[in-house]
């Protein structure tokens with residue numbers, strides 16, 4: 001019902017808002033400008049690439065802009081920079097609609113539980129936003145969380161803190177998560193610690209490569225937080241049963 005109301009307003013609204021963001025970055029070749037708005041596509045897709053991110057930002061922007069009756073475009077020149085333009089219908093938001101939105105946001109806030117879990121989880125993840133979201137959620141669920149931002153830090157922390165479970169991002173700068181998992185498995189004191197791999201590659205064979213490196217299970221990004229906790233609980237209970 002809400003979307004119908006919005007559509008009517010859009011159709012009757014002649015005013016539009018144009019936003020242009022210009023950078024002087026590396027630029028994008030014409031081959032890539034089409035792919036740019038597809039989910040999980042990144043220009044540098046190497047596992048150990050230096051530019052981080054999940055490849056979802058522009059796909060989300062396009063999706064949200066289109067849901068609002070707008071559009072996103074890009075023009076770019078390699079070595080010169082890019083210009084992204086966002087075009088949206090200009091709608092006056094009534095206070096009541098704003099109140100509804102605030103209510104929806106507060107309803108979707110993470111609710112803390114009285115779970116008895118106090119296991120130590122090592123989160124190896126280079127993306128700051130993901131680290132914040134996942135660690136905040138896991139702490140709300142009663143877990144202790146320590147964070148490593150590189151594969152090398154993950155190994156060092158695993159050796160010094162002996163976590164109950166390692167949550168391993170595969171795409172990290174420097175040493176990637178596959179290599180870090182390999183090395184953790186070669187340490188006799190860490191051979192049994194459950195490793196849950198997370199990848200944003202969305203390629204066939206991901207799961208097999210993660211498991212071959214020594215991971216116990218694998219989740220595809222964007223990770224659903226409830227599914228993440230369910231998988232963590234399962235891996236911890238299996239591991240406790242065998243130790």
Ligand code: MN
Nearest residue numbers: 126169171172
């Ligand atoms: Mn990453």
